[in-house]
Amino acid sequence: MTDLVTGPALATAPPFLADPRVQRAIQLVWHEAALLDAKDYEVWAELYTDDALYVVPIERDTDDFAGSLNMIYDDKRMRQMRVARIVEGYSLSAVDAARTVRTVSRFTVTSVSDTEVRLRSAQVLVSFKRDEHAVLGADLDHVVVLSDGGDRIGGKVIRLLNSDASVNASGYLL
Amino acid sequence: MTPTPPAPALVEPDRVHGSLYTDPEIFEQELTKIFESTWVWVAHDSELPKPGTFKSTYVGRQPVIVTRDRKGTVRTLLNRCRHRGASLCEKPRGEANGFTCPYHAWSYGLDGRLRGIPYPDGYEGVMEKSDLSLRALRTESYGGMIFASYDPDIEPLVDFLGDVAPWIDLFTKQGGGYPIKVLGRHQFTFRGNWKIQLENTTDGYHFPIVHRSWMASVDAETADMMSFMTDPECTTHSLGNGHSVMQMVPEHSDLDADDGTEPLQARFDGLVAELGQAGLDDAAVRRLVRAMHGTGFNLNLFPNVSLSNSFFRVLRPIAVDRTLVEHIAIGPDGPPEIVGPVNRERLRIHEHFQGPFGFGTPDDSEGWERVQRGAQAEPAMPIMVNRGMAREKAAGEGWPTSHVTDETGMRAAYAKWKEMMGDD
Numbered sequence: 001m002t003d004l005v006t007g008p009a010l011a012t013a014p015p016f017l018a019d020p021r022v023q024r025a026i027q028l029v030w031h032e033a034a035l036l037d038a039k040d041y042e043v044w045a046e047l048y049t050d051d052a053l054y055v056v057p058i059e060r061d062t063d064d065f066a067g068s069l070n071m072i073y074d075d076k077r078m079r080q081m082r083v084a085r086i087v088e089g090y091s092l093s094a095v096d097a098a099r100t101v102r103t104v105s106r107f108t109v110t111s112v113s114d115t116e117v118r119l120r121s122a123q124v125l126v127s128f129k130r131d132e133h134a135v136l137g138a139d140l141d142h143v144v145v146l147s148d149g150g151d152r153i154g155g156k157v158i159r160l161l162n163s164d165a166s167v168n169a170s171g172y173l174l
Numbered sequence: 175m176t177p178t179p180p181a182p183a184l185v186e187p188d189r190v191h192g193s194l195y196t197d198p199e200i201f202e203q204e205l206t207k208i209f210e211s212t213w214v215w216v217a218h219d220s221e222l223p224k225p226g227t228f229k230s231t232y233v234g235r236q237p238v239i240v241t242r243d244r245k246g247t248v249r250t251l252l253n254r255c256r257h258r259g260a261s262l263c264e265k266p267r268g269e270a271n272g273f274t275c276p277y278h279a280w281s282y283g284l285d286g287r288l289r290g291i292p293y294p295d296g297y298e299g300v301m302e303k304s305d306l307s308l309r310a311l312r313t314e315s316y317g318g319m320i321f322a323s324y325d326p327d328i329e330p331l332v333d334f335l336g337d338v339a340p341w342i343d344l345f346t347k348q349g350g351g352y353p354i355k356v357l358g359r360h361q362f363t364f365r366g367n368w369k370i371q372l373e374n375t376t377d378g379y380h381f382p383i384v385h386r387s388w389m390a391s392v393d394a395e396t397a398d399m400m401s402f403m404t405d406p407e408c409t410t411h412s413l414g415n416g417h418s419v420m421q422m423v424p425e426h427s428d429l430d431a432d433d434g435t436e437p438l439q440a441r442f443d444g445l446v447a448e449l450g451q452a453g454l455d456d457a458a459v460r461r462l463v464r465a466m467h468g469t470g471f472n473l474n475l476f477p478n479v480s481l482s483n484s485f486f487r488v489l490r491p492i493a494v495d496r497t498l499v500e501h502i503a504i505g506p507d508g509p510p511e512i513v514g515p516v517n518r519e520r521l522r523i524h525e526h527f528q529g530p531f532g533f534g535t536p537d538d539s540e541g542w543e544r545v546q547r548g549a550q551a552e553p554a555m556p557i558m559v560n561r562g563m564a565r566e567k568a569a570g571e572g573w574p575t576s577h578v579t580d581e582t583g584m585r586a587a588y589a590k591w592k593e594m595m596g597d598d
Binding site: 056058066067068069070071072073078081082084085088090091092093094096130164165166167168169170171173174 | 359362530532536541
């Protein structure tokens with residue numbers, strides 16, 4: 001299973017945007033954001049490696065996801081069931097889910113190799129449902145696995161600003 | 175529009191007036207006549223594990239701090255400085271020697287007594303410190319469940335709970351021989367009235383419709399445990415004082431009653447092996463694993479808490495059309511080599527259904543919001559709570575009883591609501 005524990009952002013930012021490996025990783029993160037806003041969940045799930053974890057923790061500072069209560073703690077099996085639930089049409093919250101538009105930016109790089117890039121970023125998601133806009137801010141950690149056969153997501157942690165407070169129940173994914 | 179009659183007249187045995195969800199005036203009355211008059215659940219014992227630990231929460235809309243003082247006594251104190259009214263504590267939980275107001279540094283002990291005032295000379299001859307303790311609510315507990323009331327003369331908690339108490343005893347057996355503790359909490363709000371949520375925990379009727387997508391995602395054994403819709407053995411009892419219990423899996427109501435014939439679910443094979451390696455015998459393993467989904471009943475306590483399967487569900491009224499809900503995960507509290515693997519499994523089961531991104535909660539929440547939106551169409555039209563009235567009977571204990579999909583629990587809650595809202 002991919003270790004999702006990430007270190008701090010580098011103290012002095014190198015010119016990482018010039019690194020083609022980082023460019024590939026950012027491109028994948030942006031592609032993921034577009035798929036999620038389009039609610040194209042079946043294609044989205046294919047972005048993940050088999051051993052990837054997709055986690056929305058409650059405690060913002062924890063890295064012990066297995067030992068804590070999370071909002072989402074999905075391995076491949078749970079991720080597949082989650083997608084099936086959302087797309088099959090029997091979940092009334094998914095059928096009536098809000099529209100979303102998200103921006104992912106403020107990238108920092110925590111590690112780079114020829115096979116893996118670890119990125120931290122900010123996500124601002126605006127949703128709209130029944131005359132109400134809502135805003136969800138989050139810090140994202142991505143592990144991007146680089147491969148000539150196609151880059152994949154090896155893990156993602158979404159730390160919502162309000163994760164330990166009240167979060168509205170949603171029919172969409174982060 | 176027809177004028178709305180006085181609140182108690184809005185509840186009939188088989189129906190309630192739609193304005194119970196939509197009228198802000200009724201909501202304000204409820205805060206006073208219900209949430210500030212009866213016993214309201216505030217904490218579980220495990221959230222205050224030692225002297226000095228505290229939890230901040232609400233009774234109705236009023237902020238309170240629940241503390242365990244130096245002598246171990248649990249108190250519920252209004253979170254409001256006696257000087258100028260600032261809140262004393264903004265942390266949800268923690269450990270402290272006392273509470274100091276950030277505005278002028280008036281400081282209070284864990285028991286609420288005013289200990290210190292900076293530059294006290296200005297108060298000489300003006301007041302006595304002993305008159306300015308934090309306002310304390312009456313606080314009592316049963317079976318680890320801590321309740322508070324603004325009414326100093328209210329009936330003792332055990333009398334309020336009445337026939338609920340033995341069900342709390344049964345619920346705590348899911349510790350499998352260990353005490354239970356809080357493992358974490360999901361919090362979410364929905365745009366709807368608090369009574370829509372109160373009804374839901376005693377509503378077996380909605381389950382296969384609203385939670386169809388969850389049913390499809392669990393293994394056959396778990397789904398089979400939920401086959402209560404057509405099982406006549408699955409019943410709801412009214413327990414008095416607005417409380418009720420809805421038994422979806424009656425064979426798990428008393429987890430100590432185990433003749434050894436029920437196979438353990440295959441999904442827990444790894445856990446069974448791990449607990450065996452930790453030195454537990456087969457009976458002790460069975461006790462913990464059979465409790466993995468909780469007790470198979472929802473104990474619905476009027477007005478704000480239910481003990482549901484394997485967690486607590488707590489509601490807090492925010493506005494006539496907004497309610498906060500907590501789903502508090504619980505598990506056994508014991509040696510890490512035993513409760514560690516057990517509670518990791520319990521957390522995963524909890525996450526699967528509960529919380530803002532669970533496979534169940536968002537669908538419940540959408541259903542409740544639809545009720546609120548729909549009820550604004552001609553609020554004078556009734557909300558029906560008549561399912562199963564014709565087949566309601568008295569159980570051996572005298573409890574009004576009907577099928578688990580019937581609305582016996584809702585009728586019980588609304589009868590209590592009517593009684594309390596009529597008290598002037």
